[in-house]
Amino acid sequence: MKKPARQCVIALIAALGIGACLPSAVLAEGVRSIRGNEVSATEVAPGNFKPIPDRAPIPRDYVQQPPLIPHKIEGYEISKNFNRCMDCHAWSRYQETGATKVSLTHFKDRDGGELSNISPRRYFCVQCHVPQTDAPPLVSNGFQRADGLR
């Protein structure tokens, strides 16, 4: 990787991230896996893949994994005013909707205090929980589910 130009680093700090610098770097070098395998950029274009059909919960690969979202979430609003996920996953709603209730851990604030509703640090669900598409893995890998979960 080339040394980033100084103004780029400043822009990076200012913009708190990738936005300012990465696209040009990525365009110049093409999309690559961490180990350097070539990946065709057209293969990873969003919109090329269909969301998986709604299904039962997907087995986890390690104990602290945020479970994958086993259903479509297109159009589900998560904003300052409304959290569509909690419409089904809240403790006050899950029995009616058949959804898994949010984890007990999601009520803790950052100091470990227990809240009676979802903690602000867990509010934006898709920071950690991700929906799935029919996209094949970009590169093959030998990842194995944690022993205790096999």
Ligand code: HEC
């Ligand atoms: C209309 C109701 C509804 C909404 C809205 C909804 N879900 Fe779900 N969700 C479900 C149901 C029902 C299941 C369980 C499916 C099953 O058990 O077969 C589920 C399962 C899940 C699971 C898997 C839990 C596990 O133990 O593996 C996750 C994670 C999840 N949803 C996250 C989300 C997120 C994040 C959002 C918002 C973007 C959301 N859901 C919005 C109904 C909903």
Ligand code: HEC
């Ligand atoms: C900071 C990351 C993070 C955020 C944000 C987050 N979760 Fe989770 N979630 C996790 C992790 C990690 C687990 C598994 C370990 C645990 O239970 O804490 C989990 C577990 C769950 C489970 C499974 C509970 C069970 O009993 O098996 C559900 C359902 C869920 N989350 C829904 C949500 C919803 C809905 C939101 C948004 C309101 C959300 N999560 C926000 C990380 C997160």
